[in-house]
Amino acid sequence: MNEEHMDHLEDRTELNELMAVRREKLRDLIDLGIDPFGEKFECTHSAKQILENFADLEGQETAIAGRIMSLRTHGKATFADLMDSSGRIQLYFRIDVLGEEQYGLLEKVDLGDILGIRGKIFRTRRGEISVEVHNMKFLSKSLRPLPSQWYGLKDVDLRYRQRYVDLIVNPEVRRVFETRSRIIQCIREFLVERGFIEVETPTLHPIAGGASARPFITHHNVLDMDLYLRIAPELYLKRLLVGGFDKVFEIGKNFRNEGISTKHNPEFTSCEVYQAYGDAQDMMKLTEEIFAYIAQKVVGSYKIVFQGQEIDLTPPWPRLPMLEAIKQYCGVDLTGMNDGQARQAAKEKGLTLEANASYANVVEEFFDAFVEPKLIQPVFITDHPVEVSPLAKRKKDNPKLTDRFEPFIVTWEMANGFTELNDPIDQEYRFRQQMAQREAGDEEAHMMDEDFIRALEYGMPPAGGLGLGIDRMVMLFTDSPSIRDVLLFPHMRPRS
């Protein structure tokens, strides 16, 4: 503690009483020659280990560390709850065991302080497994009061902005992120076991491709060029197929400069998978198997509950062509119609669309309005119109449709996959169509990527591709209705 440090400590004019009191205790500790912000502490056990192995550990000495979450003083004895990353365990302090000096230090302990404890494992009269403290060390003094233990932190604004506090006082929040980690681990495991290689491709793209979305733009100073944060890794991963990697996947962030909602965050995590010599059928199988694998590992069952509804993830899931789905859910068969006929059909169903809406636009409108809200149980919607699928291969028997699929669960699109377009001539044609849309004002239309065409011209094996929306998967498996609940630090506007 140097002079500057001490001066700073005195400067608390803007602190409320609760914080001022904590700083006084901090000062008292320093005056007693105790470092309030401790040092390395070797633990012998976690709280959970002690609780689970009490029979073997009873009477033994232990060293544990964690945050003080509750204090119950009874004069010459005190109980406290210590929380570490595994759970909570009770501490028992006695003046006749600790001596007056050490016991007196308890007066300087606040809820939230991080302590290192050495003591003996025992069980209290009331049966609670506890540690009788023989020695305590301050590892970090907490200078701010924690939210109420009983009510937790409810204010969602504060919970997201100060997630560290949320994590301290709301244990179920911690569990969501542990599950998120396990889900990603499962996906890796599953793919690696099947011979896929995990790769990393650029996040800074000279051309934002692989999806229809508005990109974020950034600037490289030395090169004096604008770059885009990637909206999808797809085109780079397919270049790897050209280069001879047959089975690759990438887990990482994508960035889309679009609206924020309960299902959209400007940066989100996807897992894209490509398998040479495969097709959409293979990727659908892979998709349902991944979900089933996660369900088994994380929930222990193919049946999960989301917002009160039971979802059965048992594979295989039904396959339902998009046009058939529309026919099934609203009785309109759009098959073979031209733009004008399709618009007329939409009008008759009361759908509002732009005057120059294309056939593909109409199909999307119908799907969004009548089908999507009904898709609760897992189903693959297949055979999307070619206009909205510029990177997917056309169906052999109908060049207006693509060999594409999207699994829907609880009305959400959970993934997107298709048989990859490996014909450079058709790909160039598709890009030109997209550019025409771009010029017509569609900012989300795909950009031309000459180098990607060149890669295809060297020859890309036929392949199946899949993009999984990790955040939505985590929402599904953790029963979270908002994407913000599965992002540690969701995007928030800065506080003014």
Place this chain on the structure above:
RNA sequence: GAGCCAUUAGCUCAGCAGGUAGAGCACCGGACUUUUAAUCCGGGUGUCCCGCGUUCGAAUCGCGGAUGGCUCACCA
């Protein structure tokens, strides 16, 4: 971007026919050597989100703004 709602103590909330702010927990002082939302006695610690207006008087009413939530729009 639009509509609706919310914002009061560290946290969770009450208070709104307009009269100068309250509870529980936390916190502070005291008692207490097996408690566990410990208990008992005493203490309210506040920019009522911000600004302007109406009024003798605003947490409360009006207008504008900030942030958040939900819905819609946008968007895979």
